[in-house]
Amino acid sequence: MSVNYEEKASTGLNQLGLETALNQLDQCSQQAAAQNWSYSHFLGYLLDAELSERHRKTVQLNLKFARFPYLKSIDDFNFDAQPSIDRRLIDELATGRFLHEARNVIFLGPPGVGKTHLAISLGVLTANLGYRVYFTTAIDMARKLAKALAENRLKREIQNLVRPTLLVIDEVGYLGLDTTQASLLFQVVAQRYEKNHSIVMTSNKPFSDWGHIFANDSIMASAALDRLLHRCTVVNIRGDSYRLKEKKLAGASFDLNPA
Known part of the structure; x- marks a missing residue:
């Protein structure tokens, strides 16, 4: 019985929690076939997409936490x-x-x-x-x-x-x-x-x-x-203060040391 490796890859990526790689698997497979990518090129592309998206989410969470x-x-x-x-x-x-x-x-x-x-x-x-x-x-x-x-x-x-x-x-x-x-x-x-x-x-x-x-x-x-x-x-x-400079440029005048 032949093994459906595309289905096996999808299942494996899903079990590993590699959501972005899973979502891009079909498109990446087609691009790899069309451009005659090596196996390492194909795998590296998928992993790079996964890592980039994880980093984006990490930064988003970090900024929210900050x-x-x-x-x-x-x-x-x-x-x-x-x-x-x-x-x-x-x-x-x-x-x-x-x-x-x-x-x-x-x-x-x-x-x-x-x-x-x-x-x-x-x-x-x-x-x-x-x-x-x-x-x-x-x-x-x-x-x-x-x-x-x-x-x-x-x-x-x-x-x-x-x-x-x-x-x-x-x-x-x-x-x-x-x-x-x-x-x-x-x-x-x-x-x-x-x-x-x-x-x-x-x-x-x-x-x-x-x-x-x-x-x-x-x-x-x-x-x-x-x-x-x-x-x-x-x-x-x-x-000098940026804010005071802007006030002065706008024509405002004020005394910081009143008598």
């Missing part, structure tokens, strides 16, 4: 408007090597200079590379952790923040933290350091002012910075 407020890319960033930024340094970060080296990235600078744009860009890059990333502001994370502490589920909440390959913490220092919140932020930093998982941070405060961020606890601030800066790329952006 909870970015919006999507940005480094290609969208206006480097001409911020000449203080070393483009070569950003291009190096865009390779994703900082993730494999367990390096942190901290963007410092006044409001509106593009810190969040660059931080989200690195987060989107991480998702596109197939890794899990999570975005939060410092105050939102601190409040969520404090709530988890009160509800006796802190361990699970911290694990959720430690597990992703990359954690993006935006607006560190924009709003003050109380002693409990500062301690919880430190715990996340410390545990990610122990796991060799990268953090991307943005802050409008120089490191000399981080004692205020950690509820005026200079010892805790020093301990956090010791871990963050051990393996870290610091990008200090000196420039």
